[in-house]
Amino acid sequence: MTTFTLRRQDALAWSGEHEWRKGQSYVRDLTGLSARPEGAATVLRGTAYGQEPYGVRATVEGGEVVSARCSCPVGGGGHCKHVAALLARAVEDRAAFTALPELSEVLEGLSVPELHRLIHRMLDRAPELEALLHASSARSARTGSARERIEAAFDAIRRTYNPEWDHEGEGPDTEAIDLVLEGADALLENLEALDSAWAAQVLDTYLAVLDEVEDTYDDDFDWGLDELQRRALVAVEHLLASGKLDEEARAEAIEAVQAEVASGRGNLEDEAFAEFVAALREEEWPGFLELLRGLMKGARYEHERQQYAGILYGLTADSLNDEEAEALLRASGDLGELLEFLLERGRAEDARRAVREAGQRAHFPELEPVFAARGQLPLLEDLAREALARPDVRRWLFERYAATGRKREAHALAREEVLARPGEAWLTAQREVSPNWEAEREGIVGRLWKQEAHTLTLMGLLLREGLAEDALRLAGERKNVPAAHLLTLAGQLDPGRAVPLIVRAAQLHIDGRSRGSYREAARILARLPGLVGREETAAQVRAVVARQPQLPALRDELRQAGLL
Template identity: 30%
Template sequence: MAGKETKKGRKTGLDEAAIRGLAEEAVFARGRAYRDEGAVSDVVRRGDTVTARVEGSETYRVTVRIDAGEVDDYACTCPYEWGGACKHVVATLLTLIEAPEEAQERPSLAVVIGSLDRDALARLLLRRAEIDPGLAGWIEAECAAAPGSDADPAPVAAQARAVLAGRYAERDYWDDYRPAGDPAELRDLVDKAVPRLEAGDGRGALGILEAVAEVFVEDWIETSGGYDDETLYPLFQDLGRMMAEAALMSDLDEDERASLADTMTDWDAALAEYGVEDSFALAVRALEIGWDPPALQAILNGEGGKDSGTWPPKGEADWTEGELTAVRLRVLDAAGRHDAYLHLARAAQAHAAAALMLVRLGRIEEAVAYARKAFGHPDDALALARALAEAGRAEESLAVAEAGLSFEPNESVSLRGAHSVVPLARWLREAATESGRADLALTAARAAFAGSLARADFEAARAVAGKTWTSVRRDLLKTLRAAERAPERTEILLDEGLVDEAVKDVGGAPGYAVPEAVLLRLMEAAQSSHSDWVIRVARSRADAIMDAGAAGDYAQAAEWLRRAALAHESAGLIDEWSATIEALIERHRRKYKLRPLLEALRF
């Protein structure tokens, strides 16, 4: 289905296949049912943002952002949290492409607000504040946190308290508490300190962060009872990292540092009782040692000495100091202390950070030479190759990336973790193609597929192989067959017409390890040559749904049975299928939603 025209003549750029890719197959089917039942209303498009109401067990609000014809982001007020888009988002998007005339086109808020003068905007906000009790607090917090103003933590703390209280409002949900509200509001509170960090105002940032952290810790425990909330856990960690950065750029005296460190130690002790460990350990470490160690000062000043060139000192490396070194580098960068940055990056074996700083300083040859000597990880090579390409140094960029293909990913005491060569190989494949280096592009394509065993990388290798594809295909399939685990092996084999191998790869199990869409494709391709297999797997999948009484999935059960019916037909077993479907109709005769679907499967 092509992108549909709206009343204004704009195309959505979406089609059903793209929407299917956002959700699980069963979720898409439910979204389709919601759309067909007319559950979607009040669809409004403002610029690239679409909002809608969807009637389900409650009325839910959906927001979707579309950028360059693709879904960039989506949100729904429903509690769905099992990965991918929910059925309400699916229903909204289907409405947008199938009935664009239902979407009201309105100017974006930026356009509307931009048309108002200062007094009109003030009057508008004041009128809204009269009916929206939370607006005044939000405005006060925004103004208090703005760079250039005195950092007053009180309005920020009050706003944090309001957001968190709303998140744990009591609802009729298993007589318990569950998170409500928008997690983005919580993130926004933490991010209010970012402009001050970027401006070098560590003390101001610290005031904001301390106010937010105190509320997050104390009110979360009091209001939610330590509810298992995966949204807040990473926020606690981010607060700790940002407070460490603010502390290192602040002019706190010894008593202030000790007092704040004690406070954060108490926070960690309170959180630990609810399974949240060491959120503020990094900030405590920053406050305790600051920039004080003589060995650290010697490194920053570029002073030599046999044992003074490594940080942290031998025997003192741990995760806290490794993270703290990354924070120190950000602080030095913000302060423009580039020599000290390079000294510390080299001493800490943060090789990519050192090379990237050299590129930023225009010292390209030195950066490449340093990489040749120090690099040993694909991620480092990728970071530098990208920076060199952006600097217009294509030849050096390709050379660094090619060398990185031979690096073995592993853990080290530096600031990086273990990653594969795949991201580097993919980048090099595209960059070499753009530069006309077909040989290098193919080398990178082989490396990408060997590391990922992904269908997309198989197809990318086909695109760059040209006339050599026959031999390249043979090599890639050999690699695929030899792999112990390859999640997309079935789909690749199916794409290549190797149906017998694809069936063997799925095996006799119900095929739950294979995406439903792939399994359905394979059944269609195999219904004549492997009819027994299709019948067995399709019946297994359908019976599991029907026996569980999962009414919302009955349409999917019928689709599995349709595949079984086609396989019976291909095998000349129509009488057997007729007996089978009649037995199923009788067996499930009390399931009024299922019975018509089964009756439609009679020959």
């Protein structure tokens, strides 16, 4: 007898209304329905039939769906229409699910030969599970090294995983490798208690992962194992920095890290890499630096070349002459570091040229502290005045003027901007520094009123300034006033004048003709009862619906909002 419980609202909460509706046509055709207890939970299974048969599974616990999965191309997360169909059937017809005993009871009743035959048949149908079998096997765990088990798991992945069939882009199933690494991770957490022999064994486990990722990736398949690779690389770097490795293991670790850096998969900015660099001995530095220089020269992309140059500068700055240091800084693309270098040496004109050459890459707010530290903010302001064609530079210079009490210069800049490109930010800026804002505002309103393209800006200005009567007149003249502004204006008016604006705002959303826009229209109309009462609200809503007889979805939203 099936003992699970599942209410429609809980099933719907998992699937979502859209997939629930799509799944209804599959509900009656589901086959192989079963319910198996799994601790406090119940696992529901069935087969749905689309372009091909799809295996569907959902786990229910405490009356809620806690997980689900489908073998269809989009069912990995369990939110497809086939899962929705399974849940709908569970809600409507619990008796249709055959009650099965717990899996442990079934397995206990099998002899070893029967269990072997069963596993062979299962692997024939799902060969990708072979990797998990190798990693989980008691014999493998007893007699095979961690490297051997990792190699076996990767070998199974290479033989069974086809990236062309990975519709969701999840990559290979690495659970088998994760099982092996759990033991290595536990030892890594207690590294202080390990001797060099144990540390070398742990190292070999992570080196096996790096080796196998390299062997698995090829020209057509080079994704899906990056997190595994990163996990192993961080562990190798941490082991080397610990000082626990003997000389042979240390050399292997350094070689592995350098190989990962050379492949482009080494993260040169994380904490573990910094630990690795700090742990290098004096005699190990030349080879490592030579590697970075070679990578910088051979980089195919500018951002890669810049990264290598920046790291080289950070590692070697104390040993470089000025010419070498400047060359690396320019190659790194780090404008702030370059300017600090130049200004520290009193080379203001070179700094000026560097900012000009950087063009759009020169972000003045980020450069301000660099120039301020050397008393060179006037130079940066000069450069800003040369680059006033850039909006971000105009804004920075305005803020500099305002912060230093130069309101006349700030006002001139804001006024020029408002005349050329009126917008909320610059209107607010002009208001902050204006010597006579009310007089200026009148002129601005007059100019903007003449240009319909500036309706949005003008309406925003009128509403912010509390000029409700002018805003109401503008709304009457212009059809392109957004719904949000109409609602803001309605909030500043008495009910008699607010109601038409609310209905108009709702109508703008209805014209969008989407489920979401109908829902928003219903929320807007729900404001009316508080203004005019239920009876007049009902009349207003009936008038809206009468103009939209072909939109049943709108009626649904209005009913859910209690307006029909």
